[in-house]
Amino acid sequence: xxxxxxxxxxxxxxxxxxxxxxxxxxxxxxxxxxxxxxxxxxxxxxxxxxxxxxxxxxxxxxxxxxxxxxxxxxxxxxxxxxxxxxxxxxxxxxxxxxxxxxxxxxxxxxxxxxxxxxxxxxxxxxxxxxxxxxxxxxxxxx
Numbered sequence: 001x002x003x004x005x006x007x008x009x010x011x012x013x014x015x016x017x018x019x020x021x022x023x024x025x026x027x028x029x030x031x032x033x034x035x036x037x038x039x040x041x042x043x044x045x046x047x048x049x050x051x052x053x054x055x056x057x058x059x060x061x062x063x064x065x066x067x068x069x070x071x072x073x074x075x076x077x078x079x080x081x082x083x084x085x086x087x088x089x090x091x092x093x094x095x096x097x098x099x100x101x102x103x104x105x106x107x108x109x110x111x112x113x114x115x116x117x118x119x120x121x122x123x124x125x126x127x128x129x130x131x132x133x134x135x136x137x138x139x140x141x142x
Contacts, residue, residue, distance in 0.1 A: 018047060039088070049086045049098070056127045057084035060102055063125035068117050074109060076117065081105045100137045114141055 013022040013033070019041065023030035031051070035041020061082045068076045085101040106114040118141055122128040131137055 019045075022051075049088050052098070053084040053086040053100075056086070056100065056102070056125075057082045059127045060084070060104075060121055060125045063128070064104070064106075064117050064121035067120035067124050071120060073117050073120070074113050076106060077108050079105075079107055098131075098135045100131065100135060101140065102137065103140045103142055105142045111141070 010025040011022060012025055014020050015033070018033055018035045020033050021030060022033050032045040033047060034043060034045030036047055036049075037043040041047075061076075061080060064080070064082075065076045068074055081104070083103040085103070087099045087101075088096055089099075091097040104114075104118050106117065109117070118139055122132075122137075122139070128137065
């Protein structure tokens with residue numbers, strides 16, 4: 001499968017990776033990184049899982065809005081939300097792995113319509129496409 005790339009961005013990490021500085025090369029975002037206490041770090045900064053959760057939540061909400069409009073499924077309400085829970089831990093066969101749980105709220109929509117929008121969002125969202133078959137992603141419609 002090929003991708004007709006329309007946009008690129010660039011980020012750079014320095015220092016200790018999980019315990020350093022990361023940010024956009026254009027200078028518009030800089031984040032102090034620190035491993036979470038649960039992984040033996042100080043917890044006094046942000047970590048890649050937080051940034052992944054933030055990006056996935058925003059991207060998935062946008063994908064659902066796109067799907068709803070493009071497929072005439074109804075309007076996603078302005079107060080719709082996606083909470084992305086991202087977990088990290090050791091894999092049984094070595095290394096580390098991620099798990100994701102997306103909790104979606106689409107207030108005021110008929111449940112069947114909301115379920116269709118959630119399903120189509122997964123088809124469109126580039127984060128869902130990148131993770132499909134690689135990590136466990138669970139979706140919950142609140």
